[in-house]
Amino acid sequence: MRELRDEIAAVLERARDRTVGLTDSVDDADLVAQHSPLMSPLVWDLAHIGNQEELWLVRDVGGRDAVRSDIDELYDAFRHSRASRPALPLLDPGQARSYVSTVRDEVLEILDHHPLRGRRLDEAGFAFGMIAQHEQQHAETMLATHQLRSGEPVLDAEPAPRAATAPTSREVVVPAGRFEMGTSEDPWALDNERPAHPVHVDAFAIDVHPVTNRQYLGFVEDGGYERPELWTERGWRHRIDADLQAPQFWSRQPGGSWWTRRFGTALPVAPDEPVMHVCWFEADAFARWAGRRLPTEAEWEKAARFDPRTGRSRRHPWGAAEPGVDTANLGQRHLGPAEVGAYPAGASALGVEQMIGDVWEWTSSGFEPYPGFSAFPYREYSEVFFGGDYRVLRGGSFGTDSVACRGTFRNWDHPVRRQIFAGLRLARDLSPSERGDLSRTGRS
Known part of the structure; x- marks a missing residue:
């Protein structure tokens, strides 16, 4: 004790x-x-x-x-x-x-x-x-x-690590089947993470890395903020009302370069860092522009936790060990996200990287209770938010501490929020031929 x-x-x-x-x-x-x-x-x-x-x-x-x-x-x-x-x-x-x-x-x-x-x-x-x-x-x-806040910078931290090799656009296929979502064992897990329950997820593809500033800039430069067909009806109304033109804190400089402001310091937008400070409507529109979609919450968790070798769900993507400096960017150790590819040791069993830390990732799912949910120790932590105007975020950010970040941890916010340290990761459905290939190889 x-x-x-x-x-x-x-x-x-x-x-x-x-x-x-x-x-x-x-x-x-x-x-x-x-x-x-x-x-x-x-x-x-x-x-x-x-x-x-x-x-x-x-x-x-x-x-x-x-x-x-x-x-x-x-x-x-x-x-x-x-x-x-x-x-x-x-x-x-x-x-x-x-x-x-x-x-x-x-x-x-x-x-x-x-x-x-x-x-x-x-x-x-x-x-x-x-x-x-x-x-x-x-x-x-x-x-x-x-x-x-405005004013001179007052916070300081070591720069986030860079990737050892140049990032590439890659995806992995997550096989169809059931996995255990949530937890009944983690002693400090909060009520909305409970109880563990089986969930069937169809086969799908998900990107190895979160969307980068370089990728998101393609959406901006292609007129993504001027094309209503890329946005939901409600999202387009919000884009107009809030005059969204780029991620929050971005500004275009004379000559066309993009800069951002981070904790009072002006910086050029780093192309290989995960995009950050985008709301759910922006994330959803970007995904549609890219011909992809946001993962569901269950898809995100399966990609993060499921180990196909054992058929079991891990506590963290890399296993049971607590997050370390080589597996995740957490705890305000750095004042920003690391480049994609900077944490290969933190990959999930399926090979998906940086699912813990760096930036929260928007999912397509609303915030709902799991089957068998029981409010504990008070309704106001989770229950009063279920079914409201919220979208689930997963994975934590560079500002999240490890005690409040694990493979089952659930965050939620309104789809208009941009001040949070949130980005996105892309997923897609498999084509009929891809599903057929999986079936023939016995992976479905």
């Missing part, structure tokens, strides 16, 4: 280090400012992180008295829209920092003596893992806020 306690403490510390880095990098005026109506002030995220930790770990798991019961309503994400939060009587930066520090001190005391078993919430430290994931999810949200 000591080993598990040490693991939990390390995961909590890693999350807090990210939170501190993202909030201490700006002054107090920046912390309380709202950099976009799509995002909360950074100081709201900071105190909300502490409030959720207090609610679940201090009061529920620890059974202790409240630290600050008077602020629960202020930091209830369902009571106040992001756009309205700056007008609330929020804790100021000093108060917020003091509050989250006090809560964390109590949590570490509780962790040191808790049996980490008993109730479902306590088993294997689930509640601690849930809170670590919650903080890391807000760390990625705060990173997106940093991308939207």
